[in-house]
Amino acid sequence: MEIDIQIDPLTNCLVCRETGEQLDTEFRLVLKTISKKDAVALQRKGWKFDWSIPHQHDYEVYELLLKDDTQVQGMIALKHIRDQFYTHVDIVEAAPENIGHLGKYKGVGAHLFAIACKLSWDVGNEGYVQFTAKTNLVEHYRETLGARNIDSQKMFIDSYGALKLIKTYFPEEA
Numbered sequence: 001m002e003i004d005i006q007i008d009p010l011t012n013c014l015v016c017r018e019t020g021e022q023l024d025t026e027f028r029l030v031l032k033t034i035s036k037k038d039a040v041a042l043q044r045k046g047w048k049f050d051w052s053i054p055h056q057h058d059y060e061v062y063e064l065l066l067k068d069d070t071q072v073q074g075m076i077a078l079k080h081i082r083d084q085f086y087t088h089v090d091i092v093e094a095a096p097e098n099i100g101h102l103g104k105y106k107g108v109g110a111h112l113f114a115i116a117c118k119l120s121w122d123v124g125n126e127g128y129v130q131f132t133a134k135t136n137l138v139e140h141y142r143e144t145l146g147a148r149n150i151d152s153q154k155m156f157i158d159s160y161g162a163l164k165l166i167k168t169y170f171p172e173e174a
Helices: 036-044 052-056 108-122 135-145 159-169
Strands: 014-016 025-029 060-066 072-081 086-094 129-133 154-157
Touching (some): 036 052, 086 108, 108 135
Parallel strands (some): 086 129
Antiparallel strands (some): 025 060, 060 072, 129 154
């Protein structure tokens, strides 16, 4: 899939746009397979993607949450390609209320990529993350995530870019 998420300025947490309050986060692996019925329910709530598809293709799905809260702020689907030493990101999506410059919380998109980089590092892929960007967002991802091009739309975050994101969002891990 082509990644289509705006990246706000990097923060070390999520920031409430209305109040400027900084809120700590956590993330968790979705252990239950997302069924087609579950995916349709998410789409009725405003989510764009069919989140049942990543599980069908052996991707892990992670949810980003505010600390001690159960409301999902964003999700990311990824797969570790260990023999080629990178982690592939298939889908990244902010919760409907966090989309765009009027969204409730800033920082969701970069935080989801930081999760991918951290998990890539944890499995021995040195933080390398690969994804396919929508054409109109290639330059945006270069500027905000430090991503580099493989071809016109395929991009990657290398160890240096990954460490920047990991240090920002997971300073206790860096």
